[in-house]
Amino acid sequence: MDLRVDLGGLTLKNPVMTASGTFGYGLEFAPYGDLRSLGGIVVKGLSLKPREGNPVPRLAETPSGMLNAIGLQNCGAERFLKSMLPGLPWRETPVVANLYACDTLEFAELAGLLASAEGVAALEVNISCPNVQAGGVLFGQDPALAARVTEAVKARAGSKPVMVKLSPNVTDIVAVAKAVEGAGADAISLINTLTGMAVDVRTRKPRLANVVGGLSGPAIKPVALRCVWQVSRAVSIPVVGMGGISSATDALEFILVGAGAVQVGTANFLRPDFSFRLAEELPLAAQALGITDLSTFRGSLAVG
Numbered sequence: 001m002d003l004r005v006d007l008g009g010l011t012l013k014n015p016v017m018t019a020s021g022t023f024g025y026g027l028e029f030a031p032y033g034d035l036r037s038l039g040g041i042v043v044k045g046l047s048l049k050p051r052e053g054n055p056v057p058r059l060a061e062t063p064s065g066m067l068n069a070i071g072l073q074n075c076g077a078e079r080f081l082k083s084m085l086p087g088l089p090w091r092e093t094p095v096v097a098n099l100y101a102c103d104t105l106e107f108a109e110l111a112g113l114l115a116s117a118e119g120v121a122a123l124e125v126n127i128s129c130p131n132v133q134a135g136g137v138l139f140g141q142d143p144a145l146a147a148r149v150t151e152a153v154k155a156r157a158g159s160k161p162v163m164v165k166l167s168p169n170v171t172d173i174v175a176v177a178k179a180v181e182g183a184g185a186d187a188i189s190l191i192n193t194l195t196g197m198a199v200d201v202r203t204r205k206p207r208l209a210n211v212v213g214g215l216s217g218p219a220i221k222p223v224a225l226r227c228v229w230q231v232s233r234a235v236s237i238p239v240v241g242m243g244g245i246s247s248a249t250d251a252l253e254f255i256l257v258g259a260g261a262v263q264v265g266t267a268n269f270l271r272p273d274f275s276f277r278l279a280e281e282l283p284l285a286a287q288a289l290g291i292t293d294l295s296t297f298r299g300s301l302a303v304g
């Protein structure tokens, strides 16, 4: 089965990518499988300067999902380019840099820096993080602001494709998707986490130091499927789906509602080899369902 996908100029050998923030900088997962077998590696969110993130506790388990408020802790773009990227098999598997910044000027500078690196195949712009004070999800909640960030990143990305990552924490995700498409985005990825909280009745305290955090994992899959379905019908650029994928059938569900590729997030924490297994199992699961061609299966959901 031909598993190749074209995501607005980014070619993947198969549709399985890792979701930012859940697969480290990539090399941490090398003991669990062959990084070259993945369709794409999306690394931890990078900012211009290193960030310490939020105070602990930053993770809490909830039924069918996980809450996190990491606050985009990262080593900074320069250190990633110098110390981590050279160790990744970027010639065989495209490495996608995930960007976070506090304003459009900083987004542009960061985009220029990351796009100029040979080993970075594409940029994923995070305008959807619910766990940071400045910027974060605010960019993704206002279509005009989302478009401005997209334009600023595109202007500095050169020939590297730009994928914009959307938040489900909005009233109308289609409006944001159309705005970023209009601003030149080459692809859209969705969804980031849903805002949530967990509390302890004994201590009467929130479980996260940040009080609120982002919910991910199987609990959010129905919301994610709905978002991918709505957005992929409304735009003409490719859509990458994620949210609670923990089996090959889950991944096929996202493709059925219109996703060109999928990203695996929280499942990496439970089973560090899961992304590698998924890349292997996806064509077998498709064949078992009588699907011979993913491109005709994609978006073929029968409605009504």
Ligand SMILES: Cc1cc2nc3c(=O)[nH]c(=O)nc-3n(C[C@H](O)[C@H](O)[C@H](O)COP(=O)(O)O)c2cc1C
Pocket: 019, 020, 021, 022, 044, 045, 046, 066, 068, 070, 072, 098, 126, 129, 165, 191, 192, 193, 215, 216, 217, 218, 220, 242, 243, 244, 245, 263, 264, 265, 266, 267
């Ligand atoms: C611990 C953690 C850290 C994350 N960090 C980032 C990040 O740096 N940038 C980003 O765009 N998304 C980040 N995300 C969101 C994931 O990439 C993904 O959108 C979300 O978890 C939904 O997918 P899942 O249900 O498969 O985990 C993070 C998620 C988790 C759980």
